[in-house]
Amino acid sequence: MERLSRELPYGVELFHLRPDGGVLFADREGARVLGPREEFLRFIDDGKFAHYFIGDAQTSPDRPSNATVKLGVVGPRSAFTPHAHGGEHFVLSLGHASCGVYDAPRGRVTEIRLFPGALIRIPEMMPHSFANRGRKPLHILAANTGFGVDHEDYAITAKEAERRGAEEAVPVGRHGLSSRSVGTDFGLLAAALRDIERVQQVRGIGSTTVRERFAAGLRRAASALERP
Structure with missing residues (x-):
């Protein structure tokens, strides 16, 4: 380099x-x-960091850059606190990850196993939690429409949804869990996020298979051979 x-x-x-x-x-x-002490910012939870390529932590509809694009680092064997974003969300996993998402029509949590090079799109206000199944730091590329991490609607957790639900009652959108512009039932949102938390507590965040660990070793060897 x-x-x-x-x-x-x-x-x-x-x-x-x-x-x-x-x-x-x-x-x-x-x-x-x-390193985290230099160009990285805290990314929702402790032990997770983000380096912005487009936009910044203060991006919002009132301070727009249309989207934020950032490099994220997720600590080994860890998961984000379940949350929902005010805008749609794209994540490219460069390692062995998983994403638990709440399927509102079916009323259940779906666990999606991700592999290096897998890109997942998550609609706005869909409860989810991204996790690193591996034993080394995981790199992700994350793009969010309209919001930086400092905005109140960037990552709405169950605790925050419960607080908002206690303060106001607003109509529910036609999809059940909708954006605030249409009206969000924060009680439903909080319940969905708690469901993801319970699934994580019971099942854990998953692990890598023997085949995946073997592939990771080959990938490290290939990287050593390919780089200048």
Whole structure:
């Protein structure tokens, strides 16, 4: 990366997301390892971090950049607190992950196992929780429409939904769990988020299979051979 940095035009940035969870960064000024104490911000929960590519933590409908795009780092064997976003959400997993989502029409939590290169789209106000099934830090690329992490509607947890539900009663949208612009039943939202929490407590966040661990080892070996 240090050698490559000397070849980069000014303004061009290069990121290497290593299979071991490290992030190398290079620009014309040189190369270095990115870490949580430098270019990363807290990402909803402790032990999870985000580096913004587009937008920032203060992005909102009142301070728009249309979307936020960020690099996220999820600690080994950990999951985000179940939540719902005010805007739609795209996550590209670069490792072995899972996403528990609440299926409102069926009234149940669906667990979706993700693998390196899997991209998942989650509609606005759909309760979900993203988890790292592996034993090394997990890299994700996350894009959210309209909201940065500092906005009150970026990640609505069960506790926050219960607080809002106690303060106001608003009509329910035609899909059951709808955006605030249509009207959100925060009681239903809180119950769905609590369901995901219970599933996580009973089933855990899942683990990697022997085949997946073998593939991860091959991927680390390939990365060592491919990089300059």
